[in-house]
Amino acid sequence: VPLRRLISTHPIALSLGLVAVVFGVDLCLPLGVASAVPYTFAVLLALRAKPGWFGPAIAALCGVLTITKMVILPDRGTTELWKVIVNRGLALFAVGMTTLLGVLRRRSEAERVAVEEKLREHQANLAHLGRLTTLGQLATNLAHELNQPLTAIHLQADVALKVSEAEARTPSAVRPALVEIANQARRAAEVVKAVRRMAQRTTAGHEAIDLPDVVRVVYRLIEWQANRAGVVVHTPASAAPLPPVRGDHVQIEQVLFNLVQNAIEAANESGDRAVWIETGADGSDAVAIRVRDSGPGVIEPDRVFDQFYTTKPNGLGVGLAISRSIVEAHGGRLWVDSPAGRGAVFAFSLPVYRKEDA
Amino acid sequence: VTELLTPSPLVGEDQPTVFVVDDDAAVGAALAGAAPFLGWPVRVLPSAAAFLAEYHPDQPGCLVLDVRMPGMSGLELQRKLADDGVEIPIVMISGHADVRIAVEAMTLGAITLLEKPFGLDELLTHVRRAVEKDRIDRADRRRKSEADHRLSSLTQKEREVLEMIAAGKTNREMATALGLSVRAVEDRRARLMRKAGVRSVAELVRALTAP
Numbered sequence: 001v002p003l004r005r006l007i008s009t010h011p012i013a014l015s016l017g018l019v020a021v022v023f024g025v026d027l028c029l030p031l032g033v034a035s036a037v038p039y040t041f042a043v044l045l046a047l048r049a050k051p052g053w054f055g056p057a058i059a060a061l062c063g064v065l066t067i068t069k070m071v072i073l074p075d076r077g078t079t080e081l082w083k084v085i086v087n088r089g090l091a092l093f094a095v096g097m098t099t100l101l102g103v104l105r106r107r108s109e110a111e112r113v114a115v116e117e118k119l120r121e122h123q124a125n126l127a128h129l130g131r132l133t134t135l136g137q138l139a140t141n142l143a144h145e146l147n148q149p150l151t152a153i154h155l156q157a158d159v160a161l162k163v164s165e166a167e168a169r170t171p172s173a174v175r176p177a178l179v180e181i182a183n184q185a186r187r188a189a190e191v192v193k194a195v196r197r198m199a200q201r202t203t204a205g206h207e208a209i210d211l212p213d214v215v216r217v218v219y220r221l222i223e224w225q226a227n228r229a230g231v232v233v234h235t236p237a238s239a240a241p242l243p244p245v246r247g248d249h250v251q252i253e254q255v256l257f258n259l260v261q262n263a264i265e266a267a268n269e270s271g272d273r274a275v276w277i278e279t280g281a282d283g284s285d286a287v288a289i290r291v292r293d294s295g296p297g298v299i300e301p302d303r304v305f306d307q308f309y310t311t312k313p314n315g316l317g318v319g320l321a322i323s324r325s326i327v328e329a330h331g332g333r334l335w336v337d338s339p340a341g342r343g344a345v346f347a348f349s350l351p352v353y354r355k356e357d358a
Numbered sequence: 359v360t361e362l363l364t365p366s367p368l369v370g371e372d373q374p375t376v377f378v379v380d381d382d383a384a385v386g387a388a389l390a391g392a393a394p395f396l397g398w399p400v401r402v403l404p405s406a407a408a409f410l411a412e413y414h415p416d417q418p419g420c421l422v423l424d425v426r427m428p429g430m431s432g433l434e435l436q437r438k439l440a441d442d443g444v445e446i447p448i449v450m451i452s453g454h455a456d457v458r459i460a461v462e463a464m465t466l467g468a469i470t471l472l473e474k475p476f477g478l479d480e481l482l483t484h485v486r487r488a489v490e491k492d493r494i495d496r497a498d499r500r501r502k503s504e505a506d507h508r509l510s511s512l513t514q515k516e517r518e519v520l521e522m523i524a525a526g527k528t529n530r531e532m533a534t535a536l537g538l539s540v541r542a543v544e545d546r547r548a549r550l551m552r553k554a555g556v557r558s559v560a561e562l563v564r565a566l567t568a569p
């Protein structure tokens with residue numbers, strides 16, 4: 001283990017040292033011995049160095065040294081010349097092949113790292129945009145929730161005002177106060193409306209989205225969660241092609257991610273431990289995704305989309321409410337089916353993308 | 359004052375009722391507060407299902423309906439009523455009146471979409487208009503069904519004459535076409551006018567073409 005650590009921390013020094021040792025030993029032995037072959041180990045070490053050019057450089061040095069030995073100490077004892085040439089040639093070939101394979105391996109390794117980096121970046125982006133969308137939707141939903149009491153305040157103030165007008169004994173200060181209550185309710189509603197408009201503007205999207213693609217992305221992101229929970233997620237087998245839908249792919253991914261995450265949590269409470277994602281046409285101008293689980297089903301289907309409704313010990317109760325807002329903002333619908341005795345089916349459909357939408 | 363404000367106790371067949379369907383109790387209570395100014399009873403219900411359970415199509419009035427509700431939404435209730443042939447005028451109220459909802463509500467026959475929050479005067483104006491529309495619609499429907507009923511009692515021969523009158527034929531033309539004397543055509547014509555309960559050709563045509 002200390003040796004391995006040394007190899008990974010000091011590949012340059014080790015490979016240079018090994019080159020020196022092999023050259024020294026090679027000089028001491030007669031030309032008949034294949035003493036140049038161990039150069040390959042020096043090349044293998046050199047390929048671990050950070051700069052990409054170092055491996056090929058050491059390989060070239062080894063090649064030069066292999067020939068040099070032949071030139072400066074041409075003593076070949078009893079061995080014939082052709083055997084010496086084949087011997088040296090094999091050593092050069094071994095060094096060359098080692099270099100080639102090593103460089104190719106380095107290159108594919110670099111590609112893999114780049115792909116992983118990109119994936120991680122995409123995940124981070126999704127999480128960040130997801131948070132932004134969540135905030136936007138939270139603002140939208142909050143605006144709706146606040147609008148209700150403001151409506152009640154406004155109407156009640158108006159009613160009180162009308163009654164006080166008919167009542168001669170009303171103290172004179174009451175009327176302006178009531179007018180002011182109604183005005184302020186209206187003003188607060190304007191603020192709330194402005195917030196909602198802003199949140200909606202930042203979350204609009206009109207790209208053409210391939211839903212099977214969304215399923216693939218979400219599956220990749222959620223696979224580890226499913227594995228950890230021991231739940232199998234079945235994705236649709238490649239069937240008939242579906243038309244693209246219109247929207248923002250990060251938001252749609254977020255909705256599906258949310259539904260699948262819920263499904264995995266529900267399936268975790270069941271014996272079968274399975275989740276199915278299905279795609280299909282919903283009429284002629286919409287495409288739907290259905291997420292089915294083997295869990296215990298939904299207790300109150302009417303309430304699951306309510307803000308702050310949750311059955312989870314750590315739940316906020318905003319996930320489904322936000323998902324529904326997102327889908328509705330896309331002109332689609334999100335619904336739940338919970339057949340008695342079977343798992344829940346959450347599904348959403350989105351309008352098909354048309355050229356005119358762009 | 360309270361006497362002035364309480365709705366008249368006369369609750370009969372023709373007394374309109376304003377139905378309010380909103381899941382938010384505070385909004386419902388505020389809307390109920392409008393009753394004294396309307397002079398009609400206001401019935402507040404918390405859900406579309408509760409409304410369907412209680413409402414009878416013979417009940418005149420109008421419906422003040424929230425768009426967004428858990429369970430059946432306002433738009434869904436509106437669609438169901440339209441499918442069932444219930445023609446109660448609807449004042450939609452919505453916290454987020456976007457264009458899509460407004461268009462859908464209007465296509466389905468809502469008479470207005472009020473955006474929350476709204477003032478009492480706005481509400482009173484729209485509710486009064488809706489109730490008035492309901493009164494006219496019902497009167498039209500009643501007239502139409504009465505006319506239908508009367509016209510269905512005509513004999514085949516009287517019906518022939520009726521169609522010719524509607525086509526603008528003179529008595530003489532009818533007599534030629536039917537092979538009768540002008541006198542006989544006049545008799546038949548008088549009989550059918552009596553049966554249909556109309557006094558002039560204009561009234562007759564209106565009964566025939568009533569919406």
